[in-house]
Amino acid sequence: KNEVEQSPQNLTAQEGEFITINCSYSVGISALHWLQQHPGGGIVSLFMLSSGKKKHGRLIATINIQEKHSSLHITASHPRDSAVYICARGGELVFGQGTRLTINP
Amino acid sequence: DAGVTQSPTHLIKTRGQQVTLRCSPKSGHDTVSWYQQALGQGPQFIFQYYEEEERQRGNFPDRFSGHQFPNYSSELNVNALLLGDSALYLCASSFLSARDTQYFGPGTRLTVL
Numbered sequence: 714k715n716e717v718e719q720s721p722q723n724l725t726a727q728e729g730e731f732i733t734i735n736c737s738y739s740v741g742i743s744a745l746h747w748l749q750q751h752p753g754g755g756i757v758s759l760f761m762l763s764s765g766k767k768k769h770g771r772l773i774a775t776i777n778i779q780e781k782h783s784s785l786h787i788t789a790s791h792p793r794d795s796a797v798y799i800c801a802r803g804g805e806l807v808f809g810q811g812t813r814l815t816i817n818p
Numbered sequence: 819d820a821g822v823t824q825s826p827t828h829l830i831k832t833r834g835q836q837v838t839l840r841c842s843p844k845s846g847h848d849t850v851s852w853y854q855q856a857l858g859q860g861p862q863f864i865f866q867y868y869e870e871e872e873r874q875r876g877n878f879p880d881r882f883s884g885h886q887f888p889n890y891s892s893e894l895n896v897n898a899l900l901l902g903d904s905a906l907y908l909c910a911s912s913f914l915s916a917r918d919t920q921y922f923g924p925g926t927r928l929t930v931l
Contacts, residue, residue: 717860746920748922755922755923755924755925756861756908756922756925757922758919758920758921758922761919799860799861801860801861806851806853806861806863806910806920807863808853808860808861808862809860810859810860811859811860
């Protein structure tokens with residue numbers, strides 16, 4: 714079992730839909746990262762959070778430390794949001810397998 | 819302020835050859851970490867350098883080695899390349915005191931034929 718598990722692995726939705734990607738981890742952490750990777754490879758850090766909730770534009774990340782669970786939400790999704798979204802636990806990062814999101818116009 | 823840069827962008831090698839990948843950290847960062855991302859998988863931690871020393875290492879063979887220079891830039895060397903070494907190699911930089919905040923470079927895509 715991976716230390717960091719994401720679900721779903723693949724997600725296809727229509728433009729405008731509300732998107733949720735989940736991440737569960739098995740050991741206590743100091744921080745959890747949400748990353749975005751577009752085709753071509755470059756990784757962009759979206760959020761680093763250790764408690765509560767963070768919001769940036771249409772992206773919202775939440776974390777429940779007691780339940781060892783985090784979610785990434787995208788409101789009013791757009792085709793340009795299509796990418797692989799990866800959660801990783803902090804320190805020497807341990808990554809989930811990623812969620813491939815496709816938003817169709 | 820330049821972010822993390824990596825070179826080259828793409829590289830093709832044959833089995834048995836050796837390769838060197840380079841990374842320049844974000845200005846002011848003193849710690850560099852390297853990751854390997856095979857196709858369709860999440861990145862895997864290779865090792866981390868601070869003060870020109872390898873501080874931590876993931877589950878990678880000794881064929882993978884690195885170096886950090888006094889200006890904090892870093893190299894990843896892979897000897898005796900195998901087909902399975904084909905991957906995207908990512909570099910990330912941070913402050914040692916804030917390792918949870920890592921900035922990623924665009925990656926180097928290595929293809930081994």
